[in-house]
Amino acid sequence: MTGQYGLLSPLWAGTAAAADTSDEAVLLALLQVEAAWAETLAVAGAVPESSAAAIRTLWRRQQESSTAPFDAQVLAAAAPGGGNPVIPLVKLMRQTLASEGCSDSALHRGATSQDILDTALRLVIGQVSKDISRHAVRICDALAALADDHRHTLCVARSLTQHALPTTFGLRAAGWLDGVQQAIGALHTSLDSMPLQWGGAVGTRAALVDWQGSEDAHQLILDLATRLGLPAGRPWHSQRQPALRVASSLAGVLAALGKLAGDVLLLQRPEIGELRESAAPGRGGSSAMPHKQNPVQSVLIRSAANAAPNLLATMYAAASSAQDERPDGAWHAEWPALAELLRLAAGASQRAADLVSGLETFPEQMQKNLQSAGDVLLSERLALRLGPLLPGGSKALQTAVEQSVSSDLPLREILADLLRSAEPTGEREEALEELDGLLDPAGYLGHAEDLTDSVLADYQQNRSAWNE
Amino acid sequence: MTGQYGLLSPLWAGTAAAADTSDEAVLLALLQVEAAWAETLAVAGAVPESSAAAIRTLWRRQQESSTAPFDAQVLAAAAPGGGNPVIPLVKLMRQTLASEGCSDSALHRGATSQDILDTALRLVIGQVSKDISRHAVRICDALAALADDHRHTLCVARSLTQHALPTTFGLRAAGWLDGVQQAIGALHTSLDSMPLQWGGAVGTRAALVDWQGSEDAHQLILDLATRLGLPAGRPWHSQRQPALRVASSLAGVLAALGKLAGDVLLLQRPEIGELRESAAPGRGGSSAMPHKQNPVQSVLIRSAANAAPNLLATMYAAASSAQDERPDGAWHAEWPALAELLRLAAGASQRAADLVSGLETFPEQMQKNLQSAGDVLLSERLALRLGPLLPGGSKALQTAVEQSVSSDLPLREILADLLRSAEPTGEREEALEELDGLLDPAGYLGHAEDLTDSVLADYQQNRSAWNE
């Protein structure tokens, strides 16, 4: 009756990320951590194998809804009493084990609720990040293809909304690719330095050391990290830099995707028409207007990019106010913010992968928009090349540009007249001859292709690294 | 499999607000709006009564899970295609009506998906706000009782963490009350100016006017507003001031409660010990430490107050970028932010009502902390009263204070010595006699009681108004 499935969050509704960050998934991760710890202890001979096996069985059974011993919704409703869901879960686990005649002696030994929850969330982060990386490869592959295919497709570059100079659509796509690949790179780096959490009640691991001795305690934690596939490290109960790094990189992914979606939204406006989100059955229709095809993927990605910066701010504010050895509210504020960041980043990645894979390009319309800007688009070049040759210098060129803009007279003709009306010199005659060439946008692209290639080369390297 | 029930949000898990903002509740509100519109049209004779009745029946059936024609989770998964849940819902409603042999001629006539969703969310806001108000009365009643009961309970006032002057616990409680009552007042005001949304595809109501004529269209919208119990008004599809006002007031409620919870967290630290959250079975225990009783209600309220400002920022950022006649992502970013703000405000209100109702006070500990500050706590008064009489003036008093702070010699003795060692005057002798009185904290409370009464008087008025 009280669930949220994304009805108000179509960006991630129905995605793998929604499932991977659901309460059920978090519950499974909590059980996985308890089970892994019990097994780690059992392998070391510190607890009976049978108790560890019983705990592991609870986890396994939870993976099938028909055999699940625990109900995420019931557990959620019990979480307020403890301030976090681990406290009632451990209690329920003990009851279940007892009712089934199993020993709970391997359960939650020397751990604190924050150890379990932080480590479980670390597993969830790892899982969703794999999802993001998979989508990112699709995004980047598609963008790389666009960059490569359109390395010679001319279009108008816009600056502060206005037509500025020619560029290529290939470079534009390469720019999007560059943003995404940098963001994904940062995500991977941040995961590498986000360890499991294992500090005991106040970060000293006192109970564990008291029980197993200092060296064995160390080894057990290393074993647990190995078993969970996570980096080991010092406790970070109230020193939250690892969480900040990951959250920043998730927000960075959303910033890169938001930039991309914003550009697509502009470029597919009917008056611009350079791009179009592919239509698909059941996507983009309007409830009132039969003719409309809405760019819903871009719209949803943009909505996610709008929300992400403020979720990140919540993470930083929480970290700043994480007092004492374990915090009094700051830690609790992180969970929903982090979970939503994960859903947004993965959901937006999935939408973006679909968006970019199906993106329709309209090179003729790009060409048309470029031409509509007229010769003045090359005015920067003309100022440098012809400025010195005109009577009146670059001031005369500026006047010519303004005249062209206000009169619709082609700049080429105005300039030709000016050159012809001036005292003839060799340079001026040469300029007159070169005028058409100077006004060819294809000849004024600078490093567009080099930069495109440079981004593509980086991606070649990154793609291999991500797949490792 | 993919639901969220608050496992990571214990602040609101299991509360009425969780239910009232669940996907199921939003779905019901969407159906209610469609049903109310169909009925409005039917009453006016614009559509067949039977079609309106069929739509109403869908809504009624949805209220019982056993008869519900629609599944919120399925609908959520379909929402991405349309960018919002109304588009697939209307489609499903048509299919259902058709399969049941009913006419859909009264369905969604002249409306756009934003009309339905904004109005449905307005209903949800109204519902949750009632919940908040109900909790607020409990909070304020309890705070008013504390303010009244403790109008003479002395405690130390703290400024920049340090002991500053005496005050009363009654005034402290009155301050909390004042914050909450101002915030609730603002919430009520903001609701009064948040109308239903009814603008049609682009805010002109063209389809409706085309169909029913201009005047009848006006009247139909007024009738709909009446039927839904909402204010009428102009469309606000991409002019979002009404949403900003409500969101600001919700964040204001959380700011007032966050201030309260933060103070409680401080004042119940073991070293301070002036207050204690009541314990309850299943609340506040630790997973590792048998002796601990955690102030979980305050902790959870504080975590909500940490998140609220950034959800509010998302609302403002969205409003700022709500382009065109209907926005391309900004509107979509509002929904989850607003829904979470509602959950946080209502959840925190419920926790705060429990917290304040059961708050244990320790006047003896307040007295002890006050005394531990020593005579120097009255140094402000002494500076004004005795400064002029001391040889060396207020500088001498400052020296005396520093001497007392560093030596643990009571200030009273140092000052008495100073007065005695100076040339005797009438004023000095009088001062010596008054010294004990001057150092009595109970005599240096200024307007503490007046201000307490003033807050209580305001609340008397507000309480009646809220209940209307």
Added chain:
Amino acid sequence: MTGQYGLLSPLWAGTAAAADTSDEAVLLALLQVEAAWAETLAVAGAVPESSAAAIRTLWRRQQESSTAPFDAQVLAAAAPGGGNPVIPLVKLMRQTLASEGCSDSALHRGATSQDILDTALRLVIGQVSKDISRHAVRICDALAALADDHRHTLCVARSLTQHALPTTFGLRAAGWLDGVQQAIGALHTSLDSMPLQWGGAVGTRAALVDWQGSEDAHQLILDLATRLGLPAGRPWHSQRQPALRVASSLAGVLAALGKLAGDVLLLQRPEIGELRESAAPGRGGSSAMPHKQNPVQSVLIRSAANAAPNLLATMYAAASSAQDERPDGAWHAEWPALAELLRLAAGASQRAADLVSGLETFPEQMQKNLQSAGDVLLSERLALRLGPLLPGGSKALQTAVEQSVSSDLPLREILADLLRSAEPTGEREEALEELDGLLDPAGYLGHAEDLTDSVLADYQQNRSAWNE
């Protein structure tokens, strides 16, 4: 050497708001509060008139840089020691008074630094709000004129970036006006409930009451409020709802202006061309491209709207964590956020007033964009009117629309063919005759003009109220 004058904030650089919120202006406001209090006390006979006069003279002298006794930059550098600028200022004032042989007996009596600073910032807020209101009248007058002049100017309404239906430019302008007038109304309301701050060291006014007695103390504060032209009220040292209300309304102003600027930025894109920011000497040029005219006013307003939500979040976060009787950092975090919000709101208002006053409109281009959408723009109307008459019903109409979109065949012809090919009925013949009329955008504007008038009528009322 260390000043900021807006080099990185061109939105407000050089505006009146920059001056009104400068350190010099804050310093003057601090002096004004100290002087007003001294005079209030002197009028009541509580302090010597001569001391009050000396303090007033310091304030007056500070208003001329040639006679200013204090240097804002020096004071700023001294502020860290006290945590706020009032502490070193009062010390400097005492020194200055002493060095000039004047009594400081009227200085800062019974006040605390937060009383002075909050009240001074309240004065600054009042001053800047007057500035905002003045600009708002210019904005709203210009928008009202646009709304009125263009009540019949057709243009295309856009939804999720796509062409949706016809509307009028008048209604679009009225929408902008409505956002601004609602925001300004909220600003005025918030000012009315933001009192001076006068609570003494911990909000009890103990020193003042101890000195002047309870009733006289009340009266003195009322007198001070009157003298400063501010509402009186209870202290709000650590209960910051009044600051939140004002900050929210400032952010609301920026949201309304950001929406306006965003629309202008879109509508003046070369491909759309419906609007243009007026050029002016020295405005909008590019450092590289002679032909470019940048919409710098809109760009700067948008940049302000981007920053405002997060400054507001800082205010709410601060209020939530304002602990004790006076806060340990939260209060300090408010000042720069509030001052920047003031600068942004006033700077954006000034730019917007210039922008809107000079906004060039291109009705022919609006018409052209409207026509480019073709007949399908009326498809909503056709679906309602013709759907029932077509063989195949509204499904046939949807097919016709899709055929028209994909083939560039005018929808009118497709529909005419369909109607003609169907079995002839009276309704179908009538429909055939009405077809041209149905496809006339001017006949499908719904309440566009009514809503425009409604906004204009509200503004008539508001404008009078604002000028009172």
Added chain:
Amino acid sequence: MTGQYGLLSPLWAGTAAAADTSDEAVLLALLQVEAAWAETLAVAGAVPESSAAAIRTLWRRQQESSTAPFDAQVLAAAAPGGGNPVIPLVKLMRQTLASEGCSDSALHRGATSQDILDTALRLVIGQVSKDISRHAVRICDALAALADDHRHTLCVARSLTQHALPTTFGLRAAGWLDGVQQAIGALHTSLDSMPLQWGGAVGTRAALVDWQGSEDAHQLILDLATRLGLPAGRPWHSQRQPALRVASSLAGVLAALGKLAGDVLLLQRPEIGELRESAAPGRGGSSAMPHKQNPVQSVLIRSAANAAPNLLATMYAAASSAQDERPDGAWHAEWPALAELLRLAAGASQRAADLVSGLETFPEQMQKNLQSAGDVLLSERLALRLGPLLPGGSKALQTAVEQSVSSDLPLREILADLLRSAEPTGEREEALEELDGLLDPAGYLGHAEDLTDSVLADYQQNRSAWNE
């Protein structure tokens, strides 16, 4: 008249960072970039050496206020016209060069205003980051000394505000150190991947390549990077990941310092008394209360940590909406946010260095607070060790703990009674003998010392790396 010097920002008022980010400093950086580019071109023979020298001279002259050709305040007031300060600056430079008879032929060749401003801000970032690193070494050295000195100083660890277990003050200090060192490490990494900006009008470098050819253009940009001491890289005009990485790391520094300051504020509350900010002349006094010594450094650091997350959010929101080849407001929103983040991070680092260097510790009070918690502080240990031995098991232990908490009876006595009253066994007798040892906090510190050493070892490595 309109400057800001930090009167409302005592955190950074008067610091080196205030100077390094002042408008004057930004102006100098802008000139430095223009000069370096002119020189780069001159060395390559592309422009006359004399023109480059003249530009360099302008920069050099600006470094002395007596010879400065440009006025930052005047320039700021001119910035709105161009939307950024580079446009009027280049114009002023041309005028100045012309008036002095110098050629401007080396000025701003092939560059766009964003190249100059982004690169100048990159220089400012580099400069302020050096400042931050210098302070960080002081902070970390002091924290390392505290961690080392207090590795055996017992204190009570707090969790959710309540006494939890024993720990050492050394480990607490090591935790602060760990946060700061991780944050500084991230800052260094982010600087390494934030290149100069050199893309020309739309990121293609068209003008430069057109003029100098593709390969030479590449080389010139590498030369410029070398000359400025910056990494080279592709343009990032509207792909802002580099700026996000740096901004995140600055906010990370503030989060680490905010955590530290928050703990200090708590631990120096009079009732806790474990730490004290050192007093200094002119620091921490109150304007009303002679006895007060305010922890102003911590308060100011905390105020900065409050603001930082939202400035970071502005950076991410801007990056997400950086449209086209060059953005229409998003870029402009970055500057003040980034500059303020720099000031806050550097100012907070400076205050924290002073704070930590002079921090007074009170081990006796730490001991006293630890003891006040009583034997129950070891209840976790007792539950594990004695639980199995008690009749009734761990439930009996929980009852004993509750009895002790509610009755003030020492837990040790209750447990001894329980053990004695139970059937005697060898284990129980042993437990009785060990009871005193089990209740010794010094024996229950887990890895506290190991973890302290581990942090210190990391810092040894980091410190060397930072100094390189």
